[in-house]
Amino acid sequence: MRSVESVIAARKAAGGGALVGYLPAGFPDLRTSIEAAVALAENGVDVIELGLPYSDPVMDGPVIQAATLTALTAGFRIHHAFEAVAEITSRVDTPVLLMTYWNPVLQFGVDRFADELLAAGGSGLITPDLIPDEAHDWLAASERTGLDRVFLAAPSSTDARLSQAIEKSRGFVYAVSTMGITGARSDVDTAAKALVARLRTAGATSACVGLGISSADQVREVLQYADGAIVGSALVKALADGGVTAVASAASELATGSTLS
């Protein structure tokens, strides 16, 4: 399995950047979510961000809220996420990060969660509501297992906090493009560019921009200054509206923005 960081670095070296694609596990059902994630990998997505459905997703907008609620209502359990990661990583060579709010990990047991994710072939965690300051147990578990840990950096973060996010992250730093939550926006905030510049000054070598990116043009624009572009709601919407075929073509369209033109 190639590491997230090396995949991103390779895409950058080739003159483009990485396309990171988000889909929730278990939406619209577990089988389809696995097929959809595989379709992402086969259509130009470089890193898969698999969401773990949670009852109180404060970082997510209406599209992802609706999708994860569907998954939960249909009976999604944490072990389904590990099953999905295992099957995806057995079928494609694309690294898979789990995006999860903190309480499910806490209740499962931080060490046990890390062990199961590692056994399933997962690369690590993106933790939207866990700041490094509160992450002692996860820092230890990820050190022990070698799993990646992606923390967030925001336009409002102080320089000291940006440095901390860079120092504690492994894989990449998730640069929040705008002061907001997930959901497609017509223009990605100029704040993203300024934030990545500040992250660079603070020494970041792997920074991906997320929140609000929904078109190949936006991917291309972001990759002029960032190492990766993260797309979520646009892919979830394609899956909701047109199934695996639609998410595959949405991914391949987005991927035109991540290659050197």
Next chain:
Amino acid sequence: MALRDQSGPYFGEYGGRFVPESLIAALDELDEAYKAAKVDPVFQAELAHLHSTYTGRPSIITEVPRFAEHAGGARIILKREDLNHTGSHKINNVLGQALLARRLGKTRLIAETGAGQHGVATATAAALFGMECVVYMGEVDTERQALNVARMRLLGAEVIPVTAGSRTLKDAINEALRDWVANVENSHYLLGTVAGPHPFPVMVRDFHKIIGEEARQQVLDLVGRLPDAVTACVGGGSNAIGIFHAFLDDPSVALYGYEAAGEGAETPRHAATMTKGRPGVLHGARSYLLQDDDGQTVESHSISAGLDYPGVGPEHAWLADIGRASYLPVTDDEAMSALRLLSRTEGIIPAIESAHALAGTITLGKQLGPESIILVNLSGRGDKDMETAGRYFDILDAGAEQS
């Protein structure tokens, strides 16, 4: 360290900040502004002036002997937060935070509300200070507290019914947090209870501790000694910590919090967080929480919208763990019968939330006996609950809807 001196961000293993990075700067800004205001005599004088000329503080205490006859003959004294402007304790915290928001140059207040009391108080402060106000309220709650929705709108606030998740208070908090993340530049999130990320649990407690400080002295003046027990209902826990705080270091005073057991703590339909929950993270803090094996929040149920919350403030979790306070469940039926009892024996109609404290106190009084003195926080008045009570007791005339 005295128990009263806890200042966060942790209470034992509870509290902290489990929020998106985007909010950290705003929380730090708030924390600093609050710390400065706390020791600033100008700020304290402004708040005290508002309380004496607007809130109606100090609120009185009322001894209720006819009610007490049904509680083992213990002497029962009510702290009358129901007499505050807007009808509950919520205004204490709202005026404090609104003053802080103004200091921070924020022009827009965001609030969540369950019963609507906190939303009404926030809309009131926004009107008073000339600020914009947006209140998130679960759709289920907008229906059962329709009167408060109208009050908020009349006060100029925008009320947004939340249709996500369980459509109650927890979902309203999620929506308020999302709004805050997106509008943190000009907006203050005026959280209405002692939950949430630091500094909210400490700051909201400090704005409410005036309840216990006043009541402690008032009880001393009335009966010449401290009460044997202090009781309050617990939703998120703000009125409870407000009255408990002054007594935390009085070891002779027992502290009881009553949480909503809905149809029974043994049924799936309750909001008895401490009785039935276990530690976890929700809405930015680690505390007790109603959740399933996977850490998914479980929907709570209570006849009282203000107690219908699957979490509880971190300081309460800590007080429970160290054994300083006890938290017991009270069912819908027990609360409603206490509501009727206080109405009929004393001419005081309590909020359904507060009726949980009264119901718990009836049982406690019987245990403690006639020599005992119990101070109860009557956190709010029942006007907002007449629709629910009318239906519960079947005392609405058919077809007598107001036109």
